Amino acid sequence: MARLHHWSLILILLHTSGICYGINILSWWGYLTENELKVIEAKCSTKIYFDEYYSNDEFLRRVRKDDYSIIIFSSVVYNFVSDLVKNQSVSLSKSRSEYNYYLLKEFKKKNFPQNIGIFSVSYTGFLYDQNNFNLDTNDEIEDIFRKAEGKVISILDDHIESLNLLQNLNTKKEINSVVNSFSNLLNNKTVFITNYNDKIVKNKNFAFSFTWMGEALYRIKKYNDYKFYIHPKMNYLSVDLISAIKNDNKTKCVIDTLLNKDFLNNILASNFYISPYSDLLKLNIKNSGLDWIKIPDKNEYNLKSNIWQRIKINLKN
Known part of the structure; x- marks a missing residue:
């Protein structure tokens, strides 16, 4: 869910012929910069290559196509990669022990393996x-959309996130009923x-963008x-996970460096996201909670994906 950086195109050009020898990372677009990678390469005496993706579905299309060492991904797709990450010997226990206390409590409930x-x-x-838009804190979600008519x-x-806008979402209903309700x-x-709204927010008739915090604060x-x-009814944490799916010492060095408290704090500060080491309770975010967005099973994820594709097709018609 990282903020997009145009210079990341330069980095993609370094990786046009498939996976190369070194540490290979699959990450959300815009999280990592060339300067940050150079620091890690020097510390770990290795070369880092990485691919970037724009959406969860793109991640799922790509994660098994190449031989990655480290993956960064939304928690909502965990059940699709659990087989890739299990039984790996790299332990992230040191960085996990430094998490914000309340965040760590939630994290432990998920029973993730040691390499996540x-x-x-x-x-x-x-x-x-x-x-250009009058949003009142007493508005229901339906009120916010109603006020945006003509904008x-x-x-x-x-x-997974956008269908949460339907407060009474029931995926057991006929698909057409859910599609019509959202439409x-x-x-x-x-x-x-879209996950990138820069041009949209500059439109003179712009009302709102339902988006991640990093995009918004930028x-x-x-x-x-x-x-x-x-x-208040969208009061959950969206969490990106990181996992080592190789067991070698170079991979361990790279992921440990990425997750170094000061190093990761600097990366996320530049992207306007929250570090797992932050004191969440002192952040100035109204209505903030500590519950994670639900991690769906594969059937629920695929069903909602089908609904979402139908909604997007309806928009084009």
């Missing part, structure tokens, strides 16, 4: 232009489904007059 850690934490909410909005291309939220608006820093609101 938290890379970043985020909230999801509404980035809006306060000069431009964007929604995350993430079926009703989008009626009479110009809707973009826009707020870059432009004036924007605010970020976390709705």
Whole structure:
């Protein structure tokens, strides 16, 4: 869920012919910079190559195609890669022991294997232009969408998070019923489904973007007059995990360096996401909670993906 950096294209050009000898990382777009990688390469005496992806579905298409050493991914796709990460001998116990106390309590409930850690934490909410859109903290989610009629909005291309906007979502209903319910939220608006909203927020008719915290705070820093609101009914943590799926010493050195407290704090500060080492209770985020977004099983994930594709097709028609 990282913020996009245009110079990352340069790094992708380094990796155009498949996996190379060295440490191979699959990561969300924009998390890692060339300078950060050079520091790790020097410390671990190795070469790092990495691929980047824009969405969870893209991650799932790519994760088994090449021979990765380390993967960074949303917790919601964990059940699709649990077989890849189990029974690996690399232990992240040192970094895990330093997590925020309350976050660590939640983490332990998941019973992840020893080679999985938290890379970043985020909230999801509404980035809006306060000069062009009147969002009241008493608004229900349906009210927020109703107020945006005739305006431009964007929604995350993430079926697990975005379908949570339907507060009474029941995937046991006929698919058409769920699709129609969500489509009703989008009626009479110009809707973009995307994880990158920079051009959209500059539209003179922009109302809001349902987006991750990092994207929102970056826009707020870059432009004036924007605010970020976390709705009480969307009060959960979105968590990106990191895992070593190779057991060699170079992989262990790279992942340990990435998860060094000061090193990771600096990476995430530049991306406007929360470090697992942060004191979450002191962050100035209203309505914030510590419950993780639900990790779906494969059937639920695929069912919601099917619903989401139908919704996107409806938007194009």
